[in-house]
Amino acid sequence: MTDAPAQRRANVIGVGLIGGSIALALRDLGWHVSGLDRDEMVHALALELNAIDAVGLDPMAEITFVATPVGGVVESVQMALDETAGVVTDVGSVKAAIAEAIVDPRFVAGHPMAGSEQDGVAGARPGLFRNATWVMTPTATTDEATYTTVRQVVRLLGAEVVSMDPAMHDAAVARISHVPHLTAATMMVMAAGAGFDNDAVLRLAAGGFRDMTRIAAGHPAIWLDICEQNRDSIVSSLNDLIGALENARSIVDRSDRDELRALLTGAREARVNLPSGIPAGLQLCEVRVTMPDVPGSIAALTTLAPEINIYDFEIAHSAEGGRGVAIMVIALHDHSAFSTKLKSQGYTSSMRKLV
Numbered sequence: 001m002t003d004a005p006a007q008r009r010a011n012v013i014g015v016g017l018i019g020g021s022i023a024l025a026l027r028d029l030g031w032h033v034s035g036l037d038r039d040e041m042v043h044a045l046a047l048e049l050n051a052i053d054a055v056g057l058d059p060m061a062e063i064t065f066v067a068t069p070v071g072g073v074v075e076s077v078q079m080a081l082d083e084t085a086g087v088v089t090d091v092g093s094v095k096a097a098i099a100e101a102i103v104d105p106r107f108v109a110g111h112p113m114a115g116s117e118q119d120g121v122a123g124a125r126p127g128l129f130r131n132a133t134w135v136m137t138p139t140a141t142t143d144e145a146t147y148t149t150v151r152q153v154v155r156l157l158g159a160e161v162v163s164m165d166p167a168m169h170d171a172a173v174a175r176i177s178h179v180p181h182l183t184a185a186t187m188m189v190m191a192a193g194a195g196f197d198n199d200a201v202l203r204l205a206a207g208g209f210r211d212m213t214r215i216a217a218g219h220p221a222i223w224l225d226i227c228e229q230n231r232d233s234i235v236s237s238l239n240d241l242i243g244a245l246e247n248a249r250s251i252v253d254r255s256d257r258d259e260l261r262a263l264l265t266g267a268r269e270a271r272v273n274l275p276s277g278i279p280a281g282l283q284l285c286e287v288r289v290t291m292p293d294v295p296g297s298i299a300a301l302t303t304l305a306p307e308i309n310i311y312d313f314e315i316a317h318s319a320e321g322g323r324g325v326a327i328m329v330i331a332l333h334d335h336s337a338f339s340t341k342l343k344s345q346g347y348t349s350s351m352r353k354l355v
Contacts, residue, residue: 019124046121070229
């Protein structure tokens with residue numbers, strides 16, 4: 001008779017959205033997870049939500065995830081290295097300063113490219129990292145066994161691991177994450193700014209504007225540390241953005257239709273080719289369905305397509321209220337059957353092929 005394998009154990013420091021999602025995912029896999037947060041009230045909520053098994057640091061945990069705001073990562077990583085025997089990693093969105101400050105073979109910095117507009121452990125979900133990219137930034141002092149352990153656990157969470165140099169990571173996320181967030185925030189302030197009937201302007205802000213500014217709803221506090229620690233890369237990318245906008249302004253001011261078409265066509269091609277998890281070569285179409293803007297409408301609509309993969313889904317709310325448009329991306333070969341079901345239930349829909 002053989003002994004049952006010992007239960008795997010982990011720590012999470014900072015039991016918010018990301019830390020809570022890591023904890024939930026590990027517990028779903030049968031791990032024992034201990035959690036520590038600077039807010040005592042979070043401990044009670046995390047226990048109530050079954051995100052963690054115990055409060056505190058488990059000294060024998062094989063891995064500790066540090067999920068605090070980036071300004072507190074170095075201190076928390078050092079505490080974990082001092083008080084536990086396992087490997088340690090973090091999830092902050094700025095890596096160079098952390099990798100430079102922590103020189104220990106048991107530590108490797110990381111950054112899951114995943115998130116939500118939800119705040120705190122109450123918004124955590126175990127599937128948050130499924131099919132997400134998780135960047136790891138090992139340095140010359142990172143032990144190979146440390147890297148391997150963290151990589152294997154991250155893969156268990158459903159993420160794909162990409163390794164990058166810390167400084168290269170910071171330059172990349174400044175361009176594709178930090179500057180877009182600042183841009184979205186600026187656009188929201190501009191739309192709600194002086195000189196307009198604010199209520200009227202914001203009521204007109206439907207589909208496209210909502211999509212572009214969605215990330216501005218994120219919690220402001222975390223961005224203070226991010227912008228401070230990644231200042232140089234963010235300023236460089238902002239300068240590039242300002243230059244690109246000045247070029248766009250010049251094109252529009254000159255009424256140069258050829259250059260404007262080239263700009264918009266290039267942007268469209270780049271956007272369409274973003275990684276999406278959609279099978280290569282699959283012909284897609286966009287289906288727009290008019291629907292009442294009331295609770296339960298989305299569930300009622302999606303139950304009409306139980307065997308259809310919906311690759312993208314969004315709601316454009318009407319400025320007049322009371323109705324909206326569901327925008328779904330599906331395989332073109334599924335459209336005929338889906339359209340028939342929609343029509344039979346009284347929905348009005350339209351379709352266009354995506355190139």
